Amino acid sequence: MPxxxxxxxxxGKTVTVRATIKEKEAGLPCPDCGSRDLTQKFSPIGILNGCDSSPAWAPG
Ligand SMILES: [Zn+2]
Known part of the structure; x- marks a missing residue:
């Protein structure tokens, strides 16, 4: 599941939600507060520096 x-x-938090594409299109609630006012974020990997072996960001 993606x-x-x-x-x-x-x-105001950034949350990671596991859901099927169908569930995502139906609208997902925030796992933290239950709001459905979610804006999808896209990873900068592959946009800024292609498939470089050292990503420009560090998780955490
Ligand atoms: Zn929330």
Missing amino acids: EYDFECGGC
Whole structure:
């Protein structure tokens, strides 16, 4: 099942939600506050520096 990163307009957090594409299209609630005001975020990997072996960001 793929994971999606969202920025929540309810609590302001960035949340990762695991859902099917069908579930995502139906609208997912924030796992933290339950708001459905989620904006999907896209990873910068592959946009900024292609498939470089050292990503420009570090998780955490
Ligand atoms: Zn939230």
